[in-house]
Amino acid sequence: MITRRNFIINTGLVATAVLALPSLAFTMNKNEIGLQLYTLRDELPKDVKSTLEKVAKAGYTTVETYGFSIKDQFWGLAPIELKKILDANNLKAVSGHYNLGSFLYDGNLEEVKEAIEAAKILKNEYLTVPWVDEPFRNDFHKIAARLNEAGKMCADAGLKLAYHNHDFEFKKQDGITGYEILLKETDKNLVWFELDLYWVVRSGNDPLKLFKENAGRFKMWHVKDMDKINPALNTEIGSGSIDFKPFFAEIKQSGMVHFFVEQENNFAVNAFESIKTSCDFISKNLI
Numbered sequence: 001m002i003t004r005r006n007f008i009i010n011t012g013l014v015a016t017a018v019l020a021l022p023s024l025a026f027t028m029n030k031n032e033i034g035l036q037l038y039t040l041r042d043e044l045p046k047d048v049k050s051t052l053e054k055v056a057k058a059g060y061t062t063v064e065t066y067g068f069s070i071k072d073q074f075w076g077l078a079p080i081e082l083k084k085i086l087d088a089n090n091l092k093a094v095s096g097h098y099n100l101g102s103f104l105y106d107g108n109l110e111e112v113k114e115a116i117e118a119a120k121i122l123k124n125e126y127l128t129v130p131w132v133d134e135p136f137r138n139d140f141h142k143i144a145a146r147l148n149e150a151g152k153m154c155a156d157a158g159l160k161l162a163y164h165n166h167d168f169e170f171k172k173q174d175g176i177t178g179y180e181i182l183l184k185e186t187d188k189n190l191v192w193f194e195l196d197l198y199w200v201v202r203s204g205n206d207p208l209k210l211f212k213e214n215a216g217r218f219k220m221w222h223v224k225d226m227d228k229i230n231p232a233l234n235t236e237i238g239s240g241s242i243d244f245k246p247f248f249a250e251i252k253q254s255g256m257v258h259f260f261v262e263q264e265n266n267f268a269v270n271a272f273e274s275i276k277t278s279c280d281f282i283s284k285n286l287i
Helices: 004-020 048-057 079-088 110-121 140-156 178-185 197-202 207-213 271-285
Strands: 034-036 062-065 092-097 126-129 160-164 191-196 220-223 258-261
Touching: 034 092, 048 079, 062 258, 079 092, 079 110, 092 110, 092 258, 110 126, 110 140, 126 140, 126 191, 140 160, 140 178, 140 191, 178 191, 191 197, 197 207, 197 220, 258 271
Parallel strands: 034 062, 034 258, 062 092, 092 126, 126 160, 160 191, 191 220, 220 258
Antiparallel strands: none
C-alpha cells in the first residue's frame, strides 16, 4: 500500500536523483524517440497510412512533419486527415518543418498564416523553419528580424518558432557566422533552435561548445549520423563516425526536450529497416 508518507519520501528521492544527475529527468522517458519524416520522403507520398503504421511499429512515438504547402497540404491530405492517421498510431507531431513561402525574404505572410493553422490542427508544439534558399543567405540580420516577427505570430497562436540549421549558417561573413547572428539577434523568448548535430559536426563545429555558449536555446535536435567513409552521406545511428554520447550527457545544458532521428540517404537495406536500427540503438545506448 502506498501511503502519503511513502509517496512523499519516494518522490523526494526521485527529485534528489534528478538534481544529482541532470539528464535523468529526460532518460526516465525512454519511450519518446522522434523521427523526422523527411527520412521517408519516397514512401509517404505513396501511402501515408501504411508508412506511419511502420513508423510506430519501429518504436517511434513522436514525429516531425515536412513538406506542407497551401496547394498540396501534406502529401494530398488536409491537416485534420493527417492528424487522424497520427492519432490512430499513437504518434504525436510535436514539430513540423514549414518553409513559410517567401516570408523570410519579402515579408509575405500568406504561407505563414496557413502554416500556423496547420500546426495548430496537428497540435504541433513547434513550427520549425527548415531552410534558407541560397540567394538569400547574405543577410542573416534580416532573417533574424523576420524570425522574431514570425515568432511573435506563433506565440500569439500558442506555438513556438524554431530554426533548423544546415552547414551554410556557419560560414563567416565579415568575421561573424550567420548562426552567430541568428543566436544574438533573435529574441530568446520568441525563437528557439533545432540543432542538426550532423551539420554542426560536418561544418567543423562542436555542439558542446554551442551548448555552453547558448545554454537552453536548443530545444530540439536532429540526430543524424555520418558515414565513416563518405561524410557527405548519412548512415544509421551508431554505425557512423559521430559519437552522440557526449551530447546526450549535456541535455540539460542544451535545453533539448525533443529529438528526431533523420537519415536522408545511404540506407543499409531500406528506409524502414534503417529507422528501426537507429531507434533500437538510441533506446539501448543513448537514453
